[in-house]
Amino acid sequence: MFKRKVVDEREKMEMYKIEHYGFWLVFWGLLISIFVQMIAFDASFKEIGAEWIVFMCMAIGSGVAYGKAGHYDYYTEPGLKSSLIYATVFTIIFEVAFGLYFYINDMYYNLMGLAITIVIATVFMFFTILIFLLVTGKVIAKRRKKLEEDFEEDI
Amino acid sequence: MKNIRMKIARVGEDLSQAQLAEKVGVTRQTIGMIEAGKFNPSLQLCVTICKILNVTLNDIFWEEENV
Missing domain, CATH: 1.10.287 (Helix Hairpins)
Structure with missing residues:
Protein backbone atom coordinates (compact mmCIF):
# COMPACT_ATOMS: atom_id res chain seq x y z
CA MET A 1 0.00 0.00 0.00
CA PHE A 2 2.74 2.47 0.95
CA LYS A 3 5.39 1.15 -1.44
CA ARG A 4 5.77 4.29 -3.52
CA LYS A 5 6.12 7.79 -2.15
CA VAL A 6 3.68 10.18 -3.72
CA VAL A 7 5.49 13.39 -2.81
CA ASP A 8 7.60 15.34 -5.27
CA GLU A 9 11.00 16.87 -4.48
CA ARG A 10 9.57 20.20 -3.29
CA GLU A 11 7.13 18.52 -0.94
CA LYS A 12 9.89 16.21 0.25
CA MET A 13 12.16 19.19 0.96
CA GLU A 14 9.42 20.99 2.85
CA MET A 15 8.67 17.85 4.84
CA TYR A 16 12.37 17.42 5.63
CA LYS A 17 12.43 21.02 6.85
CA ILE A 18 9.45 20.43 9.12
CA GLU A 19 11.00 17.21 10.41
CA HIS A 20 14.29 19.07 10.93
CA TYR A 21 12.60 21.63 13.16
CA GLY A 22 10.66 18.85 14.88
CA PHE A 23 13.85 16.92 15.59
CA TRP A 24 15.66 19.88 17.17
CA LEU A 25 12.58 20.89 19.13
CA VAL A 26 12.34 17.39 20.61
CA PHE A 27 16.11 17.21 21.14
CA TRP A 28 16.44 20.44 23.11
CA GLY A 29 13.01 19.97 24.70
CA LEU A 30 14.06 16.61 26.08
CA LEU A 31 17.36 17.97 27.38
CA ILE A 32 15.65 20.91 29.10
CA SER A 33 12.94 18.64 30.45
CA ILE A 34 15.56 16.26 31.92
CA PHE A 35 17.46 19.13 33.55
CA VAL A 36 14.33 20.78 34.94
CA GLN A 37 13.12 17.49 36.41
CA MET A 38 16.52 16.81 37.94
CA ILE A 39 17.06 20.29 39.32
CA ALA A 40 13.59 21.41 40.34
CA PHE A 41 11.97 18.10 41.25
CA ASP A 42 15.00 16.03 42.28
CA ALA A 43 13.91 13.32 39.86
CA SER A 44 15.70 9.97 40.04
CA PHE A 45 17.07 8.15 37.01
CA LYS A 46 14.03 5.88 37.20
CA GLU A 47 11.82 8.88 36.53
CA ILE A 48 13.84 10.41 33.73
CA GLY A 49 15.35 7.19 32.39
CA ALA A 50 13.05 6.82 29.38
CA GLU A 51 13.60 10.42 28.31
CA TRP A 52 17.32 10.03 28.82
CA ILE A 53 17.44 6.89 26.66
CA VAL A 54 15.47 8.59 23.86
CA PHE A 55 17.72 11.65 24.12
CA MET A 56 20.89 9.57 23.98
CA CYS A 57 19.58 7.56 21.01
CA MET A 58 18.92 10.83 19.17
CA ALA A 59 22.30 12.29 20.12
CA ILE A 60 24.39 9.20 19.35
CA GLY A 61 22.38 8.25 16.27
CA SER A 62 22.58 11.67 14.67
CA GLY A 63 26.22 12.08 15.74
CA VAL A 64 27.26 8.81 14.10
CA ALA A 65 25.25 9.63 10.96
CA TYR A 66 26.84 13.10 10.78
CA GLY A 67 30.28 11.59 11.16
CA LYS A 68 29.69 8.93 8.52
CA ALA A 69 28.60 11.59 6.04
CA GLY A 70 31.55 13.81 6.99
CA HIS A 71 29.44 16.58 8.52
CA TYR A 72 30.37 18.56 11.62
CA MET B 1 12.84 35.93 -9.25
CA LYS B 2 9.84 34.97 -11.35
CA ASN B 3 10.46 32.53 -14.16
CA ILE B 4 8.47 34.23 -16.90
CA ARG B 5 10.30 32.31 -19.64
CA MET B 6 9.12 29.00 -18.25
CA LYS B 7 5.57 30.29 -18.16
CA ILE B 8 5.83 31.49 -21.78
CA ALA B 9 7.29 28.13 -22.85
CA ARG B 10 4.47 26.29 -21.07
CA VAL B 11 1.80 28.45 -22.65
CA GLY B 12 3.58 28.01 -25.98
CA GLU B 13 3.13 24.27 -25.64
CA ASP B 14 -0.53 24.88 -24.78
CA LEU B 15 -0.20 23.34 -21.37
CA SER B 16 -1.79 24.40 -18.12
CA GLN B 17 0.18 24.21 -14.87
CA ALA B 18 -1.79 21.12 -13.93
CA GLN B 19 -1.08 19.40 -17.25
CA LEU B 20 2.63 20.18 -17.07
CA ALA B 21 2.71 19.00 -13.47
CA GLU B 22 1.12 15.71 -14.45
CA LYS B 23 3.59 15.16 -17.30
CA VAL B 24 6.57 15.99 -15.10
CA GLY B 25 5.28 13.96 -12.17
CA VAL B 26 5.07 16.74 -9.61
CA THR B 27 2.22 18.67 -8.04
CA ARG B 28 0.68 21.73 -9.63
CA GLN B 29 1.83 23.75 -6.65
CA THR B 30 5.43 22.85 -7.44
CA ILE B 31 5.12 24.12 -11.01
CA GLY B 32 3.43 27.27 -9.72
CA MET B 33 6.20 27.84 -7.21
CA ILE B 34 8.94 27.33 -9.81
CA GLU B 35 7.26 29.87 -12.09
CA ALA B 36 6.84 32.25 -9.17
CA GLY B 37 10.50 31.85 -8.27
CA LYS B 38 9.66 30.45 -4.83
CA PHE B 39 11.26 27.05 -5.35
CA ASN B 40 14.58 26.09 -6.91
CA PRO B 41 14.12 22.74 -8.65
CA SER B 42 16.87 20.14 -8.88
CA LEU B 43 18.80 19.82 -12.13
CA GLN B 44 17.01 16.55 -12.78
CA LEU B 45 13.62 18.23 -12.50
CA CYS B 46 14.79 21.16 -14.66
CA VAL B 47 15.86 18.73 -17.39
CA THR B 48 12.52 16.91 -17.25
CA ILE B 49 10.60 20.19 -17.53
CA CYS B 50 12.80 21.30 -20.46
CA LYS B 51 12.25 18.03 -22.31
CA ILE B 52 8.49 18.32 -21.95
CA LEU B 53 8.45 21.98 -22.98
CA ASN B 54 10.85 21.29 -25.89
CA VAL B 55 13.33 23.91 -24.74
CA THR B 56 16.89 23.86 -23.42
CA LEU B 57 18.02 24.60 -19.88
CA ASN B 58 19.46 27.90 -21.10
CA ASP B 59 16.14 28.90 -22.60
CA ILE B 60 14.23 28.92 -19.33
CA PHE B 61 16.61 28.56 -16.42
CA TRP B 62 19.67 30.60 -17.34
CA GLU B 63 19.68 34.04 -15.77
CA GLU B 64 21.31 36.88 -17.70
CA GLU B 65 23.21 39.28 -15.41
CA ASN B 66 21.26 42.35 -16.51
CA VAL B 67 17.84 40.63 -16.33
Whole structure:
Protein backbone atom coordinates (compact mmCIF):
# COMPACT_ATOMS: atom_id res chain seq x y z
CA MET A 1 0.00 0.00 0.00
CA PHE A 2 2.74 2.47 0.95
CA LYS A 3 5.39 1.15 -1.44
CA ARG A 4 5.77 4.29 -3.52
CA LYS A 5 6.12 7.79 -2.15
CA VAL A 6 3.68 10.18 -3.72
CA VAL A 7 5.49 13.39 -2.81
CA ASP A 8 7.60 15.34 -5.27
CA GLU A 9 11.00 16.87 -4.48
CA ARG A 10 9.57 20.20 -3.29
CA GLU A 11 7.13 18.52 -0.94
CA LYS A 12 9.89 16.21 0.25
CA MET A 13 12.16 19.19 0.96
CA GLU A 14 9.42 20.99 2.85
CA MET A 15 8.67 17.85 4.84
CA TYR A 16 12.37 17.42 5.63
CA LYS A 17 12.43 21.02 6.85
CA ILE A 18 9.45 20.43 9.12
CA GLU A 19 11.00 17.21 10.41
CA HIS A 20 14.29 19.07 10.93
CA TYR A 21 12.60 21.63 13.16
CA GLY A 22 10.66 18.85 14.88
CA PHE A 23 13.85 16.92 15.59
CA TRP A 24 15.66 19.88 17.17
CA LEU A 25 12.58 20.89 19.13
CA VAL A 26 12.34 17.39 20.61
CA PHE A 27 16.11 17.21 21.14
CA TRP A 28 16.44 20.44 23.11
CA GLY A 29 13.01 19.97 24.70
CA LEU A 30 14.06 16.61 26.08
CA LEU A 31 17.36 17.97 27.38
CA ILE A 32 15.65 20.91 29.10
CA SER A 33 12.94 18.64 30.45
CA ILE A 34 15.56 16.26 31.92
CA PHE A 35 17.46 19.13 33.55
CA VAL A 36 14.33 20.78 34.94
CA GLN A 37 13.12 17.49 36.41
CA MET A 38 16.52 16.81 37.94
CA ILE A 39 17.06 20.29 39.32
CA ALA A 40 13.59 21.41 40.34
CA PHE A 41 11.97 18.10 41.25
CA ASP A 42 15.00 16.03 42.28
CA ALA A 43 13.91 13.32 39.86
CA SER A 44 15.70 9.97 40.04
CA PHE A 45 17.07 8.15 37.01
CA LYS A 46 14.03 5.88 37.20
CA GLU A 47 11.82 8.88 36.53
CA ILE A 48 13.84 10.41 33.73
CA GLY A 49 15.35 7.19 32.39
CA ALA A 50 13.05 6.82 29.38
CA GLU A 51 13.60 10.42 28.31
CA TRP A 52 17.32 10.03 28.82
CA ILE A 53 17.44 6.89 26.66
CA VAL A 54 15.47 8.59 23.86
CA PHE A 55 17.72 11.65 24.12
CA MET A 56 20.89 9.57 23.98
CA CYS A 57 19.58 7.56 21.01
CA MET A 58 18.92 10.83 19.17
CA ALA A 59 22.30 12.29 20.12
CA ILE A 60 24.39 9.20 19.35
CA GLY A 61 22.38 8.25 16.27
CA SER A 62 22.58 11.67 14.67
CA GLY A 63 26.22 12.08 15.74
CA VAL A 64 27.26 8.81 14.10
CA ALA A 65 25.25 9.63 10.96
CA TYR A 66 26.84 13.10 10.78
CA GLY A 67 30.28 11.59 11.16
CA LYS A 68 29.69 8.93 8.52
CA ALA A 69 28.60 11.59 6.04
CA GLY A 70 31.55 13.81 6.99
CA HIS A 71 29.44 16.58 8.52
CA TYR A 72 30.37 18.56 11.62
CA ASP A 73 27.81 21.27 12.25
CA TYR A 74 26.07 24.16 10.52
CA TYR A 75 28.21 27.00 11.79
CA THR A 76 31.77 25.82 12.40
CA GLU A 77 34.50 23.65 10.98
CA PRO A 78 36.19 20.95 13.08
CA GLY A 79 39.31 22.35 14.77
CA LEU A 80 40.77 23.84 17.93
CA LYS A 81 38.76 27.09 17.76
CA SER A 82 35.34 25.48 17.43
CA SER A 83 36.24 22.81 20.00
CA LEU A 84 37.29 25.49 22.50
CA ILE A 85 34.07 27.45 21.95
CA TYR A 86 31.80 24.41 22.31
CA ALA A 87 33.73 23.03 25.28
CA THR A 88 33.46 26.38 27.08
CA VAL A 89 29.75 26.85 26.34
CA PHE A 90 28.73 23.30 27.26
CA THR A 91 30.89 23.25 30.38
CA ILE A 92 29.29 26.48 31.63
CA ILE A 93 25.75 25.20 30.90
CA PHE A 94 26.33 21.82 32.54
CA GLU A 95 28.18 23.15 35.55
CA VAL A 96 25.58 25.84 36.23
CA ALA A 97 22.88 23.18 35.94
CA PHE A 98 24.67 20.75 38.25
CA GLY A 99 25.62 23.52 40.66
CA LEU A 100 21.97 24.50 40.88
CA TYR A 101 20.98 20.84 41.27
CA PHE A 102 23.26 20.32 44.26
CA TYR A 103 22.44 23.72 45.76
CA ILE A 104 18.66 23.56 45.43
CA ASN A 105 18.46 19.98 46.68
CA ASP A 106 20.84 20.67 49.63
CA MET A 107 23.27 18.03 48.46
CA TYR A 108 26.38 19.58 50.05
CA TYR A 109 28.06 19.90 53.45
CA ASN A 110 29.22 23.47 53.04
CA LEU A 111 29.11 26.07 50.31
CA MET A 112 32.89 26.31 49.96
CA GLY A 113 33.11 22.55 49.47
CA LEU A 114 30.42 22.75 46.80
CA ALA A 115 32.25 25.59 45.06
CA ILE A 116 35.54 23.67 45.06
CA THR A 117 33.80 20.54 43.78
CA ILE A 118 32.22 22.52 40.95
CA VAL A 119 35.51 24.15 40.01
CA ILE A 120 37.26 20.76 39.86
CA ALA A 121 34.32 19.28 37.92
CA THR A 122 34.38 22.27 35.56
CA VAL A 123 38.07 21.78 34.74
CA PHE A 124 37.61 18.03 34.32
CA MET A 125 34.50 18.44 32.19
CA PHE A 126 36.04 21.18 30.04
CA PHE A 127 39.04 19.04 29.12
CA THR A 128 36.93 15.92 28.64
CA ILE A 129 34.63 17.74 26.19
CA LEU A 130 37.58 19.47 24.52
CA ILE A 131 39.46 16.20 23.96
CA PHE A 132 36.28 14.49 22.77
CA LEU A 133 35.58 17.29 20.28
CA LEU A 134 39.16 17.41 19.05
CA VAL A 135 39.19 13.64 18.48
CA THR A 136 35.75 13.81 16.80
CA GLY A 137 36.98 16.67 14.61
CA LYS A 138 40.02 14.65 13.55
CA VAL A 139 37.84 11.63 12.75
CA ILE A 140 35.46 13.79 10.69
CA ALA A 141 38.32 15.48 8.83
CA LYS A 142 39.71 12.02 8.01
CA ARG A 143 36.29 10.86 6.86
CA ARG A 144 35.91 13.95 4.63
CA LYS A 145 39.27 13.23 3.03
CA LYS A 146 38.22 9.65 2.41
CA LEU A 147 34.93 10.77 0.83
CA GLU A 148 36.79 13.29 -1.34
CA GLU A 149 39.16 10.57 -2.52
CA ASP A 150 36.21 8.34 -3.44
CA PHE A 151 35.05 10.93 -5.97
CA GLU A 152 38.43 12.14 -7.12
CA GLU A 153 39.01 12.58 -10.84
CA ASP A 154 41.19 10.00 -12.57
CA ILE A 155 43.02 12.58 -14.69
CA MET B 1 12.84 35.93 -9.25
CA LYS B 2 9.84 34.97 -11.35
CA ASN B 3 10.46 32.53 -14.16
CA ILE B 4 8.47 34.23 -16.90
CA ARG B 5 10.30 32.31 -19.64
CA MET B 6 9.12 29.00 -18.25
CA LYS B 7 5.57 30.29 -18.16
CA ILE B 8 5.83 31.49 -21.78
CA ALA B 9 7.29 28.13 -22.85
CA ARG B 10 4.47 26.29 -21.07
CA VAL B 11 1.80 28.45 -22.65
CA GLY B 12 3.58 28.01 -25.98
CA GLU B 13 3.13 24.27 -25.64
CA ASP B 14 -0.53 24.88 -24.78
CA LEU B 15 -0.20 23.34 -21.37
CA SER B 16 -1.79 24.40 -18.12
CA GLN B 17 0.18 24.21 -14.87
CA ALA B 18 -1.79 21.12 -13.93
CA GLN B 19 -1.08 19.40 -17.25
CA LEU B 20 2.63 20.18 -17.07
CA ALA B 21 2.71 19.00 -13.47
CA GLU B 22 1.12 15.71 -14.45
CA LYS B 23 3.59 15.16 -17.30
CA VAL B 24 6.57 15.99 -15.10
CA GLY B 25 5.28 13.96 -12.17
CA VAL B 26 5.07 16.74 -9.61
CA THR B 27 2.22 18.67 -8.04
CA ARG B 28 0.68 21.73 -9.63
CA GLN B 29 1.83 23.75 -6.65
CA THR B 30 5.43 22.85 -7.44
CA ILE B 31 5.12 24.12 -11.01
CA GLY B 32 3.43 27.27 -9.72
CA MET B 33 6.20 27.84 -7.21
CA ILE B 34 8.94 27.33 -9.81
CA GLU B 35 7.26 29.87 -12.09
CA ALA B 36 6.84 32.25 -9.17
CA GLY B 37 10.50 31.85 -8.27
CA LYS B 38 9.66 30.45 -4.83
CA PHE B 39 11.26 27.05 -5.35
CA ASN B 40 14.58 26.09 -6.91
CA PRO B 41 14.12 22.74 -8.65
CA SER B 42 16.87 20.14 -8.88
CA LEU B 43 18.80 19.82 -12.13
CA GLN B 44 17.01 16.55 -12.78
CA LEU B 45 13.62 18.23 -12.50
CA CYS B 46 14.79 21.16 -14.66
CA VAL B 47 15.86 18.73 -17.39
CA THR B 48 12.52 16.91 -17.25
CA ILE B 49 10.60 20.19 -17.53
CA CYS B 50 12.80 21.30 -20.46
CA LYS B 51 12.25 18.03 -22.31
CA ILE B 52 8.49 18.32 -21.95
CA LEU B 53 8.45 21.98 -22.98
CA ASN B 54 10.85 21.29 -25.89
CA VAL B 55 13.33 23.91 -24.74
CA THR B 56 16.89 23.86 -23.42
CA LEU B 57 18.02 24.60 -19.88
CA ASN B 58 19.46 27.90 -21.10
CA ASP B 59 16.14 28.90 -22.60
CA ILE B 60 14.23 28.92 -19.33
CA PHE B 61 16.61 28.56 -16.42
CA TRP B 62 19.67 30.60 -17.34
CA GLU B 63 19.68 34.04 -15.77
CA GLU B 64 21.31 36.88 -17.70
CA GLU B 65 23.21 39.28 -15.41
CA ASN B 66 21.26 42.35 -16.51
CA VAL B 67 17.84 40.63 -16.33
